[in-house]
Amino acid sequence: MIPELDYASQKEMVRALAAALARSAPVECVETHISWVLLAGRDAYKIKKALDLGFLDFRSRAARAHYCAEELRLNRRTAPDLYLEVVGLGGTPAAPAIATAPAFDYAVRMRRFERAQVLDALAAAGRLRPEHIDALAETVARFHAGTAAAGMDEDYGSPASIAAPVRQNFVQIAALLQAPTEREQLARCEDWAETSHAALAPIFAARRQAGFVRECHGDLHLGNVVLLDGRPTPFDCLEFDPALRWDDVMSDVAFLVMDLHTRGQPQLAARLLDRYLAATGDYAGLAVLDYYLAYRAMVRAKVELLSAGRPCPAATAYLHYAFALTQPRRGGIVITHGFSGSGKTTRTAALVEQLGALRLRSDLERKRLYGYAPLARPDAAAQERLYSRSAGLATYERLAELARTVLASGRIVIVDATFLRAAERQRFRDLARETAVGFAILDCVGPPELLKQRLEQRKRAAADASDADLAVLDRQLADHDPLLPDECALAVRADAAEPLANGLAPQADAKLRCLLGLKPPE
Incomplete structure (x- = not known):
């Protein structure tokens, strides 16, 4: 031997x-x-x-x-x-x-594989596309759903085990920083992390109990995802330390979101998070997301500092990103209004990126609430139950609960539903008033002939969660509550005849941002 x-x-x-x-x-x-x-x-x-x-x-x-x-x-x-x-x-x-x-x-x-096909290289070359992000979000969501959950007899994901590496990062980084401003930022980040951990400890424990601590990837940044046969494929999982991969699924997602942000891709970061949450329904995870975003940024800052042996621009960028997370944010509510086929879902997809928002789709949440997959097509009897008045009320109730969850994280929430009843719209307007955030209505309009054409196209494609057909549209056209005069003042008009994928026209975008209390885009 x-x-x-x-x-x-x-x-x-x-x-x-x-x-x-x-x-x-x-x-x-x-x-x-x-x-x-x-x-x-x-x-x-x-x-x-x-x-x-x-x-x-x-x-x-x-x-x-x-x-x-x-x-x-x-x-x-x-x-x-x-x-x-x-x-x-x-x-x-x-x-x-x-x-x-x-x-x-x-x-x-x-x-x-070719190094040029790794997502960090694609991002640097300006070749990372929205469709890559959508596929990646689906891949990660499916991976998390299928991987093992930690047992309650294990320490993985406990509040104490979460705090230990976070605290260690701050100690190691402090020894490598020299500039007073950076040391001050680091100290404030550390104070914020300690305060946040104390407040989040019951949530960490509850998520562990609920099965959100799983055998994840552990090092899920763009440099560890390759475009293989046209599909984003995570690789190079952390094998050498189980404690670094047995983690809350939100920590895995946070690494990707943080990486996109710090690479100058905030729109794709918003898109990734939105698509992941839409796929998993884990909006409650937003409560811990910022903590994990800051942790992942500190991990990368430490790696850069240790590699360079001295302060460097890359580490400073990560520190600035983490520090920004410690600052208070105010969310906002955007609800849509319009008949089926008027472009609500396409418009709001663009707004997710432009506003850094998260979107709640009634079509998805209704099916999730009643145990159907997004693209499932229930039979006639099931559809009658799924789209009954009681199911509609339950769906809007669920949307309101989720909207409150998103707002609590300091993010803008877009609620994509028809909102053809004044009472439904008023409920979310009241929520905005209660939470002291801006409120706007995206009023999607278009001629019935165009809407019918789109519904027929959508039915043939069979690639959307919506079950609306021509009969549904006819009922909507015959029975709805138009926007009231005071609602019109809060409405931003979006004509279905205008291009959809690019979001809103400049004037409409400016009004929307004003209603939400946002600064104009730079």
């Missing part, structure tokens, strides 16, 4: 392996602080370094074998076509060979 390799001898072995692989294809070696990755032809071989870095210990052959197996298991949850197998490295350290026995070391064999 070949003795255990130390780091120096392992490094020589990797060079010898690269030379052996190069006989059949050019080889490129990519090195990180914990591994080497040999890129050879269509394959990539990831070898863990025989190091003890404090937060991980890969010095023994057994440990490297174990963590290679864990890396394969964990990453095949999201990237089964990327993570192929664990291979043994046999022969001798001077003349190593892949997949020969007995093995003196191990590697994870992966499918090679």
